[in-house]
Structure formats: structure tokens, C-alpha cells
Amino acid sequence: MTKLRTTTLIAAAAMIVAPTLSLAQDGMARAKERLSAYTSKPEFVAPGEPFDIKQCAAGKKMLSIPNNSANPFLKGIIDRMKTVGDKIGLEVVEWENQGQPSQWVQGFDYAVRDGFDVIDLISGISPDTVEPQIKAANEAGIKVMTSHFYDPSFEPNPLLSSSLPIGFNEIGRILANWITVNTDGKGRVALIVSREVPPTIPLVDGFTEELAENCPDCEIAQEINVGVAEWGTKIQPSVQSALQADPDIDVVVPIYDSMSQFVVPALRLTGKLGQVKVATFNGTPFVLDFIQQGAVSMDIGESLDWIAYATVDGHMRDLCGLPVPDKLNVPFYIFDESNATDAGTPAEFDTGYGDAYVSGFAKLWGLE
Known part of the structure; x- marks a missing residue:
């Protein structure tokens, strides 16, 4: 009787452990498969239809405002956007700041005063904190956009012309x-x-x-x-x-x-x-x-230079009335x-x- 009971208990335990092991094994297989997409050299995927970017960008100016110019990641992106801009005839200017909201406001004032076409809020400045300035920029005919900030699941601030989330x-x-x-x-x-x-x-x-x-x-x-x-x-x-x-x-x-x-x-x-x-x-x-x-x-x-190319691409598509990618084209x-x-x-x-x-x-x- 004791032996039978022991056998029954072992069998019952095995029935409990087996599904648990199966769940773990299935999860491991899924994790390996999903991870594999990020272990090979990134491939280029076009974010939209071909277009003449030089025609769109000719004579245009974009002011890029980072949340803080001391951040080497953001400064690196902007420096590379300047280089991309030189190739297509777009003047890219950084509004240097130390992360103070009052300085962001001054950046908007500068853009309006100097006739910029685009303001790029890059990675960190929530549009909600500068809504009056976005309204003023819109009234002056400036398109305000964000890049490398929102997740695709976020609903962008409605005052923005477009957004490039990651x-x-x-x-x-x-x-x-x-x-x-x-x-x-x-x-x-x-x-x-x-x-x-x-x-x-x-x-x-x-x-x-x-x-x-x-x-x-x-x-x-x-x-x-x-x-x-x-x-x-x-x-x-x-x-x-x-x-x-x-x-x-x-x-x-x-x-x-x-x-x-x-x-x-x-x-x-x-x-x-x-x-x-x-x-x-x-x-x-x-x-x-x-x-x-x-x-x-x-x-x-993620490559900063790739981010720079993708950001300029998305913003120029917006500026020229073309469909904007639903996210930043960076792997x-x-x-x-x-x-x-x-x-x-x-x-x-x-x-x-x-x-x-x-x-x-x-x-x-x-x-x-």
C-alpha cells in the first residue's frame, strides 16, 4: 500500500513538473528566435518611397534642440545631421543649452526670429512643456517635430507636425x-x-x-x-x-x-x-x-550616423508633404x-x- 501511494505521488509530481518544463523550454525557444534578429549586421530598409530630397531641402533651415547639449549621444546625432544637411542643402543648427526649460524657450524664440523652417525636439524635451512656444512656431509657419523620443505606442502631442519614435x-x-x-x-x-x-x-x-x-x-x-x-x-x-x-x-x-x-x-x-x-x-x-x-x-x-540620416529623411518628408514613417528607421x-x-x-x-x-x-x- 505504501509503495503504491509513493508511486502515485511520484507520478502526480511528474505531471505537474512536465508542463512547467515545457513552458520554460517553449519560452527559451521563443527568446532565442526573437533575439536572432538583432545579432546580424543591420540591413537597410527604406522608410518610404524614393524622393528628391535636395529639391525639398533647398534653402531650408532646421534648428535642433536637444534636452541638454552636454549629452554626447544627442550632440553626436546633431553633429552628424549637420553633415547630412551639407549633402542635401539643408542648414542644420544646434540650439546649445544646459537642460534648462527657459533655454528651450529661447531656442524657439530664436527659430521664429531667424526664419527657420523646422524645429527638431530631439530625445528628451517633452512637447507638453513648451506648448505655448510650439503654438507660436506654428503660427510663424515653422513645423515642430520630435525625434528619438516617443515610443510608437505613445500618442504624440497634437501640436506637432510629426514625430519619429523609436x-x-x-x-x-x-x-x-x-x-x-x-x-x-x-x-x-x-x-x-x-x-x-x-x-x-x-x-x-x-x-x-x-x-x-x-x-x-x-x-x-x-x-x-x-x-x-x-x-x-x-x-x-x-x-x-x-x-x-x-x-x-x-x-x-x-x-x-x-x-x-x-x-x-x-x-x-x-x-x-x-x-x-x-x-x-x-x-x-x-x-x-x-x-x-x-x-x-x-x-x-544604435548608430548615431544612421539616426542622423533617418531623422533628416523623416523631417524632410514632412516638410515636403510626403507620408512620414511611423518610427525612426534605425535598427x-x-x-x-x-x-x-x-x-x-x-x-x-x-x-x-x-x-x-x-x-x-x-x-x-x-x-x-
């Missing part, structure tokens, strides 16, 4: 699938976010949804929310505390890779450097150097220990992605 939700899903594959489906994660930044929300949503679907045994052990202005003072001690309180954490995800400069010292001081995986997003060169040094595991990169590409040196040593912003976009846009614009 897939922040998609980025979250890539991070989740990478963790699934690289922890054998058992990752215990410390997630570092800045919820004050609007794109953080769809990114984290994509991350948590994909992790739940494909990695049932993964767990977000702790979410660390740090405001952008406090990165330098709060990220390192918060990560140290998290690792000391929970030594089973095996992955740290700073969702924006500039956070990594404060994560790496925390790992070093806790003796976890090289043991705890770090997965992140942006492709900033110093973080790609971290990968080469073994301090960071993975970074989802994501995973850098890890296998290919980080392709970005250069030391790494550079535009190296490692290939140059398919250069000839792609040239043909699309009728330049060759």
Missing part, C-alpha cells in the same frame, strides 16, 4: 530575451530605471511582459528607481546594497547604458565584477569598452564579447554597424 518597448523585450537565453531561464534581476523619463515606461513594460512570457523562472528581485539628476550619487550605493542584501542576484539591468559608469564600481566593490551579468541599451562607446574589458556583458546599440544591434571589438578599440559611436544605410539613403534620395 521602439523602447522593443528594447525592453530584447533585454528580457537576452537574460532568458544567457541565464538558462533562471535570471534573478536588479533593474535600474528612471521612471521620470517617459520612454522608461514602455521599455519596462516590454521587459516585464517578455520576461513573464518566456522566462517563468526569472525574477525581478529589485527595481531601483533613480532620477536622472541623481545617477551620480544614488546608483552605485543602491546597487551595492541590493547585491549585499541579495547575493543571488546574477543580472543587473541599467536600462540606459550611461548608468553603467556607476554600476561597474558597485560590482567591483562587492566583488561581483565579472560574475554578475550587465545588460543595457544605447551603444555608448565607453560601455562598449566595458564589454571589451569584461565588466559589461551586453549593450543594444538595433547587440554588442557582446563576440563582436564588441568591431566597434573599435577604443570604441566609437558609428563603428561596427556596417554602412548599408549610407548607400541606401543615397539611392532613396536620388543622390546616386
Whole structure:
């Protein structure tokens, strides 16, 4: 009787474990398949029909206002947009500022006063904070647009002429699938976010949804929310505390890779450097150097030069009355220990992605 009962219990347990194993195996297979799209050199996909961009851009001026000129990522994009502008006859000017809303307002005043045709709010300035200025620009015949700011799921401010969003939700899903594959489906994660930044929300949503679907045994052990202005003072001690309180954490995800400069010292001081995986997003060169040094595991990169071409393309289509792409035509590409040196040593912003976009846009614009 006892033997029969034991056999029955074992059989019942097996029936419970089998579906769980199947779920995990199915999730792993999905994660690997979805991740594969980001591990090959990016290919150029035309964002719309061919058009004569020189005719559209001739004599036109675009003022690009970043949320802060101290951000090398944004400044790098604008510098490259200037170069693209030179090729097509578009004057691109940066409104340099230190991230003060009053300075953004001054940028709008300058654009109206000097007869610009386009104002580009690039990655960080919410149109909601400058609505009176957008109205004034519209009345002066200036088209106001955003780039690299909204997620495609967001409803753009109705005062905008158009918007070129990027897939922040998609980025979250890539991070989740990478963790699934690289922890054998058992990752215990410390997630570092800045919820004050609007794109953080769809990114984290994509991350948590994909992790739940494909990695049932993964767990977000702790979410660390740090405001952008406090990165330098709060990220390192918060990560140290998290690792000391929970030594089973095996992955740290700073969702924006500039956070990594404060994560790496925390790992070093806790003796976890090289043991705890770090997965992140942006492709900033110093973080790609971290990968080469073994301090960071993975970074989802995007070429600044490609962003510049795609931004100019979308804005010129709007300016000339053509359909505008529903998102910024820039692919994501995973850098890890296998290919980080392709970005250069030391790494550079535009190296490692290939140059398919250069000839792609040239043909699309009728330049060759």
C-alpha cells in the first residue's frame, strides 16, 4: 500500500513538473528566435518611397534642440545631421543649452526670429512643456517635430507636425530575451530605471511582459528607481546594497547604458565584477569598452550616423508633404564579447554597424 501511494505521488509530481518544463523550454525557444534578429549586421530598409530630397531641402533651415547639449549621444546625432544637411542643402543648427526649460524657450524664440523652417525636439524635451512656444512656431509657419523620443505606442502631442519614435518597448523585450537565453531561464534581476523619463515606461513594460512570457523562472528581485539628476550619487550605493542584501542576484539591468559608469564600481566593490551579468541599451562607446574589458556583458546599440540620416529623411518628408514613417528607421544591434571589438578599440559611436544605410539613403534620395 505504501509503495503504491509513493508511486502515485511520484507520478502526480511528474505531471505537474512536465508542463512547467515545457513552458520554460517553449519560452527559451521563443527568446532565442526573437533575439536572432538583432545579432546580424543591420540591413537597410527604406522608410518610404524614393524622393528628391535636395529639391525639398533647398534653402531650408532646421534648428535642433536637444534636452541638454552636454549629452554626447544627442550632440553626436546633431553633429552628424549637420553633415547630412551639407549633402542635401539643408542648414542644420544646434540650439546649445544646459537642460534648462527657459533655454528651450529661447531656442524657439530664436527659430521664429531667424526664419527657420523646422524645429527638431530631439530625445528628451517633452512637447507638453513648451506648448505655448510650439503654438507660436506654428503660427510663424515653422513645423515642430520630435525625434528619438516617443515610443510608437505613445500618442504624440497634437501640436506637432510629426514625430519619429523609436521602439523602447522593443528594447525592453530584447533585454528580457537576452537574460532568458544567457541565464538558462533562471535570471534573478536588479533593474535600474528612471521612471521620470517617459520612454522608461514602455521599455519596462516590454521587459516585464517578455520576461513573464518566456522566462517563468526569472525574477525581478529589485527595481531601483533613480532620477536622472541623481545617477551620480544614488546608483552605485543602491546597487551595492541590493547585491549585499541579495547575493543571488546574477543580472543587473541599467536600462540606459550611461548608468553603467556607476554600476561597474558597485560590482567591483562587492566583488561581483565579472560574475554578475550587465545588460543595457544605447551603444555608448565607453560601455562598449566595458564589454571589451569584461565588466559589461551586453549593450543594444544604435548608430548615431544612421539616426542622423533617418531623422533628416523623416523631417524632410514632412516638410515636403510626403507620408512620414511611423518610427525612426534605425535598427538595433547587440554588442557582446563576440563582436564588441568591431566597434573599435577604443570604441566609437558609428563603428561596427556596417554602412548599408549610407548607400541606401543615397539611392532613396536620388543622390546616386
